[in-house]
Amino acid sequence: MTSTMSFAHRRAGHCGSGSLRDLLEFEGLDYGRGPLTEEMVFGLAGGLGFFYAPDPSWAPPFYLVGRTDDLERDIADVLDADLEVKESDDAEQGWAWASEQLAAGRPAMVRADIAELEYLRVKMSNTRHAILVVRHDPEAGVVWIADNDRDELVACSLKSLAAARTSSGFPSPNRNATYVYRWPDQLPDLRVAVTRALTRAVDNMTGAVVSVGDLPGASGLAGVDAFVSGYERWPDDLPDALLPAAMSGLWVFIVKAGTGGAMFRSLHAGFLREAGELLDDSSLRALADHYDRLSAAWVALGDCAKTGSHRDGIALARQVGELEHAGVALMTQMA
Template sequence: MTRVLIEDYPHRRAGHCGSGALRDLIDWAGSGWDGPPSEALVFGMGGGLGFQYFQIPGLMPPIYFVGRTADMELDLCARLGIETERKQTDDAELGWSWVADELDAGRPVMVWADILELPYLRVRLSNTRHDIVVIGYDTDADIAYVVDNDRDGFQAVPLPVLAKARNSSGFPDRNRHATYPMRFPDRLPDLLPVARDAAAAAVANLHGTDQVSAGGSELHLPGGSGIFGLAGVERFCGDIARWPVELDPNDLMIALHSIRVFVEKAGTGGGLFRRLQAGFCHEVAELTGDLAFRAAADAYDTCAQTWSRLAALATTETPDHGEIALCAAKLPAAEHRAVDALAAAAG
């Protein structure tokens, strides 16, 4: 029998799977700036804020949008000097050996798993790129121990179930036992220069000028590659105003309810990741005294609040389509102001 468990792993709940998992891993490695980083600081340091909007005819809902880049996790590691790669395979035995080798060496390891296949979650939608951290396994009991941003403590998952979740062909694509072995530096780079670099990356994402990240795994769905950045926000907000005449009542209700899912419920940290970005800017300003980051924090607070208000209006019992359209019409300006403030912080 083999039983391995990394004791006292510093796990806390988080609003977003990737930044929560990386926050815990950085804390486990004993790194940070003036103490372990917050989830928001980790998210912002990834430079992953963005927007991508898909129109998918024939599916319901007929839209999909996301507020982060596909490879924020790899980009964060590259920026902080954390050595890693995303290893993928169709061979389940090889895929598990990557995990077991890390655990046997005393290192926790981040992997992708489809949320629809994880037994401790109660979800109806698939997401094959959900980040969890494996912190142990027991061959006699045939289980692995994992931590997840949506649950306290560790979860015991049967090894065959975990293997299925790690090789799912669900949405948005097959995850192929994706595994991220990491080697942490003795010391993270100085905060302010890295924060400015991350801010510049997010600005490039939203201007639609830098969509291929370190891993190059941007989304491609049946509707095409989507509309990026601020142009995508503008198209999405314009489309909302036309939904009442383009969709039948049932499809309209489904599309409106999907807004809340994508903005608040789908592991975004609230406000389509804008609340996490605001927290990043607030924390950089607090730790460094940088006034430009303080201004960017305020702008992203407003932006996040506008996205959250849209989500709330879209899911009232009797939605007011005029009010929804008016709120959506305010979003492009809020996004532009926030991006401009972030560009000033980036220098």
């Protein structure tokens, strides 16, 4: 074995925040009450975001995601870590970077296309999937991976991992992206970190358009508004044959696609509640209650989508839009 490191892994609601949670526990970094939860890590990364890109040539005819594309990068700024993101189209170079991390006794955080990971057995391409390579058996040509979708480490062939890391699938080539973190000896003051994270989340929702994989679309609150208005027009704008696919896809994007079950809003709510408890801050707890309501609205919209009830979802989509705007206004007052 290249590495025999002691490593704790837990199933998570989302790949990026789950991998970062595992990394921070491995480094022994927390706020004195044991390992950080995934919700806390998602929030400290300033992970809340929104991106909507409609395209009738896709199946489903749009792409929707409720996190920022830079979650894995932004956590370094919030927590005073150094980060180098290495990228190359050369699979051998990509594996060399991962191997260097393993040889140094650290897990390697990499991006991989879920369609190419043999243990997942899925057909849908997503090159933005973050995983941790934890161990390697060079003689067997096998690595062990910590994946948010699995309770335990899972074996994967080097061939499958290489294909997943060099994929040119949707939404963009992942180019063997390898995240090399240099964590501080201790985390910054919690109040400072929470303020930084809220500022980041507000910027994600109000700043310039930030694309995912260079897709043309709208981000932040403008993306929310585009989604709500687009949803209302689906029966008129989409061919009859595409509306069922759009509704089915909407349920997946809200509930199933590694979103924590509620378009990432429940992860953000959990962060706010934990931060409020640790800091004894009633404003943070009240903000958590708001994002609980927003999470419930998203889930209710997902339920309508699952049953194909577009008309029943119109009022819910509008409610989602109103709660999204109100949540950002509340965060702005605290950031």
